[in-house]
Amino acid sequence: MIQVSHLTKMYGPRTAVQDLSFEVKSGEIVGFLGPNGAGKSTTMKVLTGLMPATSGTANVAGFDVFEKPLEVKRNVGYLPENPPVYSEMQVEDYLDFAARLHQIPSAATKAAVAGAIEKTGLGDVRKRLIGNLSKGYRQRVGLAQALLHNPKVLILDEPTVGLDPKQIIEIRQLIKSLGGEHTVILSSHILPEVTATCERIIVINRGKIVAEDTIERLTTRLKKGLIYSMTVRNPQPAAIDSLRRIPGIKAITAEGARVGIEIAPGAEEIRDRVVETAVKAGLGVLEFSAERVSLEDVFLQLTTIENETTTTGA
Amino acid sequence: MRNIWTIARRDFRAYFTSPIAYIVIAGFLAIMGWMFFWNLSHFNLQNLQYQQFRMGKGASITEGIIRPLFGNMNVIFLFLVPFITMRLFAEERKQHTIELLMTSPVTLTEIILGKFLSSLLLVGTMLVLTLVYPITLFLTGNPDLGPIVTSYLGTIFLTGCYLSLGILFSSMTENQIVAGALTFAAGLFFWLISWASQSAGAVWGDVLSYLSLIGHYNNFGQGIINSTDVVFYLSFIGIGLFLTHRVLDSFRWR
Numbered sequence A: 001m002i003q004v005s006h007l008t009k010m011y012g013p014r015t016a017v018q019d020l021s022f023e024v025k026s027g028e029i030v031g032f033l034g035p036n037g038a039g040k041s042t043t044m045k046v047l048t049g050l051m052p053a054t055s056g057t058a059n060v061a062g063f064d065v066f067e068k069p070l071e072v073k074r075n076v077g078y079l080p081e082n083p084p085v086y087s088e089m090q091v092e093d094y095l096d097f098a099a100r101l102h103q104i105p106s107a108a109t110k111a112a113v114a115g116a117i118e119k120t121g122l123g124d125v126r127k128r129l130i131g132n133l134s135k136g137y138r139q140r141v142g143l144a145q146a147l148l149h150n151p152k153v154l155i156l157d158e159p160t161v162g163l164d165p166k167q168i169i170e171i172r173q174l175i176k177s178l179g180g181e182h183t184v185i186l187s188s189h190i191l192p193e194v195t196a197t198c199e200r201i202i203v204i205n206r207g208k209i210v211a212e213d214t215i216e217r218l219t220t221r222l223k224k225g226l227i228y229s230m231t232v233r234n235p236q237p238a239a240i241d242s243l244r245r246i247p248g249i250k251a252i253t254a255e256g257a258r259v260g261i262e263i264a265p266g267a268e269e270i271r272d273r274v275v276e277t278a279v280k281a282g283l284g285v286l287e288f289s290a291e292r293v294s295l296e297d298v299f300l301q302l303t304t305i306e307n308e309t310t311t312t313g314a
Numbered sequence B: 001m002r003n004i005w006t007i008a009r010r011d012f013r014a015y016f017t018s019p020i021a022y023i024v025i026a027g028f029l030a031i032m033g034w035m036f037f038w039n040l041s042h043f044n045l046q047n048l049q050y051q052q053f054r055m056g057k058g059a060s061i062t063e064g065i066i067r068p069l070f071g072n073m074n075v076i077f078l079f080l081v082p083f084i085t086m087r088l089f090a091e092e093r094k095q096h097t098i099e100l101l102m103t104s105p106v107t108l109t110e111i112i113l114g115k116f117l118s119s120l121l122l123v124g125t126m127l128v129l130t131l132v133y134p135i136t137l138f139l140t141g142n143p144d145l146g147p148i149v150t151s152y153l154g155t156i157f158l159t160g161c162y163l164s165l166g167i168l169f170s171s172m173t174e175n176q177i178v179a180g181a182l183t184f185a186a187g188l189f190f191w192l193i194s195w196a197s198q199s200a201g202a203v204w205g206d207v208l209s210y211l212s213l214i215g216h217y218n219n220f221g222q223g224i225i226n227s228t229d230v231v232f233y234l235s236f237i238g239i240g241l242f243l244t245h246r247v248l249d250s251f252r253w254r
């Protein structure tokens, strides 16, 4: 549904996005993850035809963004970073205008507007001036506008920004329900956001893709070996040293009763030896568990690795 | 065509959701009304003097009332158009709603023409309200219809040029006040250019007087539709809107 290849976008001399290539299949929900200034919004603007790329190609819903912009725009619903709403208009009038802009046949306009209002929970404010709505509600109006013409592809730039926790859950559920029928790309720098809604994430930093995978695989792939944690009764230094001598152990850290054990990749099967040695050394094992690397760590790792390489490269 | 109308319709309505349109229309009608009755009484006095004492010269309704009426109207539009056009793009950029327009299946040309049409409709509404003056003249006297029709036509063309300039400046900035001020300055420039033409050399004088917006109105005021004038006005409007297209398109590339 979306193919991007070697996309580069420069703002004057400054590169915002560099040599980006990725694909999104029909019905997928993909999260763009990256810190501020990573190039998420820029990529999305190129995909919606809002701005042309400096080089590379992008194909959305079967049409080249640069050659057939109108066809792409017909098939894309876009929620920009700042919801593009007219403060002097009523919610319903605004959506009616958006429906006309998208050339929804006049007979179907009413139903489309009502449907979008229903989906985004705007029923109570349909006659209110958008300028008088809270940030969260304005965000919903922006979202309603993106859904209105039932587009094949939805491009949502930080869709839950400004919403309260309850609204966030509702909107996430809405986005999740859109998958399958619609192809969705959403951006965020908040990890729980992408883990909650997306099947796949594309991590970008400083305009480059750092990682691209499903959440589970990304989590395992990025573990620098496996980390276990053990709680012991007698954390004597000598006993802990005996653990260090086991082949395959990368590092041991001791903080009070908690001992962190990092096992080199490929040496997972030495767990029994670790426990056995610990018992023999008289540490008194109370608990032994695998520590799951959270996506937050992955993200931190990804971006710090990237920073290191770029700084050394420069 | 439908897209142009979609945009024009929204912008035309937006005029009436802010006080600006009401202020512009009310100010316009007040000044026009005052001018009209002042002209009328002056005209009557002149004719009375002419008839009784054969003093001065008798003027036709066209010369004595219609011409000054439209002359004044054209000056008033010079002042009012900046208020009409300043928000058209500046506000869209400030509110980020331009992104809605630019990601809808609508071309940039359609967006610009829609905006132009909306402002022209507002001017048209104002002109329709001034019909009360010629109607008054027809009820009380016997004016020539021709010059009235061509004066309206000329005013539409001339104001269209101001609107086109205003839309261009509105596309250049997010600041409405700046857009309005530049529009007024540019309008004044093209208005006054004919004065400079008198002191300039032969060639430059011709060039400058050709560029004068008001210079091309004279024929319309006398009931003459000259294709040179029509072509000039249409080109002026076209160039302004074309430059607007260039400006907005260039923002996409940055």
Ligand SMILES: Nc1ncnc2c1ncn2[C@@H]1O[C@H](COP(=O)(O)OP(=O)(O)OP(=O)(O)O)[C@@H](O)[C@H]1O
Residues within 6 Å of the ligand: A011, A014, A015, A016, A034, A035, A036, A037, A038, A039, A040, A041, A042, A043, A081, A189, B254
């Ligand atoms: N109009 C612009 N002119 C110049 N530079 C720009 C412009 N827009 C963005 N940039 C730069 O391009 C880079 C990428 O910006 P972008 O807005 O795409 O980041 P982002 O990932 O969306 O960040 P955020 O999480 O803050 O929204 C940044 O370094 C930014 O400073």
Ligand SMILES: [Mg+2]
Residues within 6 Å of the ligand: A040, A041, A042, A081, A157
């Ligand atoms: Mg952004």
